[in-house]
Amino acid sequence: MGNPNTDWKERVGADEAERHAGYAREFAAIQARKSERYGKGRALHRKQQLGLRGRFEVLGDLPEHAAHGVFARPGEFEAWVRLSNGGPDRQADHKPDIRGFAVKLRGVTGPGALGSGATDAQDFLLINHPAFAFAGADEFVGLAKHLVAGPGALLGYLVRRYGVFGAMGMIKRLGAAFKRPFTGFATENFHSATPIACGPYAARVRLLRASSEPRPGASGDWAGDFMRRLALDALRFELQLQFFVDEQRTPIEDASVDWPEDVAPYLTVGVLTLPPQDHSSGEGRELAAAIEAAAFDPWVALAEHRPLGEVMRARKVVYYQSQQGRK
Secondary structure, three states, X not given: OOOOOOOOOOOOOOOHXXXXXXXXXXXXXXXXXXXXXXXXXXXXXXXXXXXXXXEEEEOOOOOOOOOOXXXXXXXXXXXXEEEEEXXXXXXXOOOOOXXXXXXXXXXXXXXXXXXXXXEEEEEEEEEOXXXXXXXXXXXXXXXXXXXXXXXXXXXXXXXXXXXXXXXXXXXXXXXHHHHOOOOOOOOOOEEOOOOEEXXXXXXXXXXXXXXXXXXXOOOOOHHHHHXXXXXXXXXXXEEEEEEOOOOOOOOOOOOOOOOOOOOOOEEEEEEEEEOOOXXXXXXXHHHHHHHHHOOOOOOOOEHHHOEOOHHHHHHHHHHHHHHHXXX
C-alpha cells in the first residue's frame, strides 16, 4: 500500500486549447440536433430520472491529506442530487447506458476552481463505472460523435483509428461497459473516474451504495425503485476519497486506469443522506425542475477541489458550451 503524496503533475499539451474548443463545437452540434428532437436539454445525461434534496455531513477527525476544501472541518451542507441516464437520447430505461449520480453541495464558500471569483457550490459528478473506456478526451469525443451517427459510422471510425484488430478490442471494451447489468441507483457504487485536487493532494471520489440488495423486477424502472426504497426510510451513502500514490499506478492523465484499492485504499470523508420525500408532490416537481435547470459541472468547485487531468480540462470547455446552449 502506498502513501498519499503531492508529487502528482498534470501534462498540458500545447494544442489542448484548440482541440478542446473543437470538442465543444462537436458536442454543441450533437446537443442542438437532440434538442430539436426532444426539446432543450444537455448534450449528455439528457434524461433526468430524479431530482432530490438531501444533506451532506462532513466527518470529523480526518487525516491531514483529506482535510481540505469542503472536508476541512466537520459540518453539514444542503445537497441537491440529480440521477440520470448518461446518453444524449431520452431512451427507455431498460436499454444499456451509463448512469449518473450528480451531487451539488450548496452553501459552500471559497475561491472557485475556475479562478474567476468565489463559488457557492461544490459539485461531484459520478458514474457507475470506476474508469472510462478511453484514456483521453480525443478518444471519447470521436466515439460519442460517431456513436450518435449510427453503428455503421461508429464501426468505420473505429477501424480507421485503431485498425481491424484494435477496433475489435475497442468494441469489446465498449460492450463490457454498456452491457454490465445495472441494479439501481441505490445499489451501485458511483465514481468520479477521474481525479480532483484535495488541497495539495489528488484524489478520486467514490459514493458507496446505500443498499446491497437489488429488488427483483426493478430493471427499467430505476426512478420507481429508488423512490420505493426512499418511502421506507432515508437512504445513506458514504462519500470516499482515493488518493494519488504514484504516476505508474494512480495516473492523473489516463482516465482508463482504475486505481487499485490495494495500492490506494478509499477513505470515507462524508455521508450523503436523502430523507423520505414525495417527488410527485408540487414541491417535489418544483425541486426537480430547478435541479433539471441547474448546471452540474465538475468545475463548479472550490479551487482546493480543482478537477485534474486532460479529460477534466476538456470538460471545462464542453460543459460551458452545453450550458450556453441551454441558456
